[in-house]
Amino acid sequence: MIPFKKYIQDIKPYEPGKPIKELQREYGIRSVIKLASNENPLGPSGKAISAMRKAIREVHLYPEGSCYYLLTRLSKELDLDPAHLIFGNGSNEIIELLARGFLSEGDEVISSEMTFLVYPILSQVCGAKFKAVPMKDYRYDIEGILRAITPKTKLIFIANPNNPTGTYVTAGEVEDFLSKVPENVVVCFDEAYVDFVEAEDFPKMLAYVKAGRPNVVVLRTFSKAFGLAGLRIGYGAASKEMVDYLHKVRQPFNVNSVAQAAVVAALDDSFFLWRTKWLVVRGRKYFYRKLKRLGLEYLPSQANFILIHMKTDGQEVYQYLLRQGMIVRPMVAYKLPDWIRITIGRRSQNAQLIRLLKAYLSEKV
Ligand SMILES: Cc1ncc(COP(=O)(O)O)c(C=O)c1O
Structure with a gap:
């Protein structure tokens, strides 16, 4: 058998x-x-296409495992120390690193119903139980998520803005939520769509990372606004301790060289x-x-x-x-x-x- x-x-x-x-x-x-x-x-942007053409000539070589140039460029863009950043094969990979890094059989993960379906899938792959808290008016019920926390809760996923509803959690709600979440629960704010946000009360999550919040992870991707979905590249921003930990879980060459070159160029466009x-x-x-x-x-x-x-x-x-x-x-x-x-x-x-x-x-x- x-x-x-x-x-x-x-x-x-x-x-x-x-x-x-x-x-x-x-x-x-x-x-x-x-x-x-x-x-x-x-x-994709024209600048990214030119950079990809150039990078293709070197695909016989392994990519830079540390994503050095990309890390330096993005760190400048975000005004965030490179030690706070980790790249993935799509932001999906960072979700996977979090699941593999923190979940064992019997653990619990909390998110919302009507949200990104990769959260329950990758939680279940690790044998964890996924709790989907009902929405309120098609919005994440942050209070409901707080109530669902138990000693077994390891991870919380908040897609902000949420896919597929397009609704969002406000800065005030996040502030209140983070003041109540136990520090031993990792909270992942998935900002795949942040580049399209206009709402003025949308939270500035990178400020929490800069301020040294140990349990906050922010995810971003180059698949949406940057037009590079086929390359599979995204990143996580978190405390240095968290980033060091997630690096131990990833494969040595998880981000391909063409993607790295394309994003460096796209950030200039x-x-x-x-x-x-x-x-x-x-x-x-x-x-x-x-x-x-x-x-x-x-x-x-x-x-x-x-x-x-x-x-x-x-x-x-x-x-x-x-x-x-x-x-x-x-x-x-x-x-x-x-x-x-x-x-x-x-x-x-x-x-x-x-x-x-x-x-x-x-x-x-
Ligand atoms: C909420 C959310 N997070 C993450 C992703 C995945 O993005 P990536 O292409 O970077 O893996 C998506 C893609 O649809 C998404 O909707």
Whole structure:
């Protein structure tokens, strides 16, 4: 008998958004728009592309295990000592390092329901129990999370802004929360979408790291605003002690050389970042206006996506849109069967999605 672990066999694998090529193959459609995985519709920055071209010539060599140049560049960008930073193969890898570093069978992890599905998966891989606290008005219930803490709690995940709701936890809520959380519980603030935030009461989490909070870890990624999802690179910011500890868990060459070079260059392309944020901010407003006109409810979002209440089977809407060459995200896995999540795209892509939703609704009546 192969010693499969029951708690691993019980895991429901993560289902990513449908790739464009898969839809082209399956449906024989050539023109496909993907607004499903919160990617950057502008592609990567030109500066990053040039840096990648150069870096490719050296892929016969192992990457720098310490990410030296990237570490120096990012440390300057964030005004944070390099010892506070650790890079990962996507910010997903930092989630994994935290799980492997802190969890054993029987431990508990707390987060919210309707949040990033990688938290329960990576907790379960380590045999930990994942507690999903119900949301309040589609927002993290911070008080509820505090009440759920037990002596077995090792890790808390807070996606801020949250995926898939786009809602956020305020600076005041975080301040109060951190004053009450026991110091032996690691709290991970996942800021994958922080570059799209406009809310003025959004917390400044790096200040907690700078102030030396030992149990706070902040995650960021280059997959979203920086348009580098395919390279798999993100980072964690935390106390020096925490970063040293997580380095012991990672593989020696966990971040590839092309990704390292691309991010160094992308950090210099502030115009690209500005264009991306502008596209998202303008796109959010466009969708709010059009969705209201279509009579559809949505959650105001601080991220580059919007959750839309279709008031009907979201899977059916998803399938309808697929047949028209438009990939969005159905929300069944998040226990939101009547909703779909759409990524803000380019202006013409957004308009096409609105046209298709309008056509769907008129066919329904
Ligand atoms: C909340 C959240 N955290 C982390 C990630 C993963 O990002 P990365 O591509 O850096 O692994 C995502 C990606 O969808 C996300 O939505």
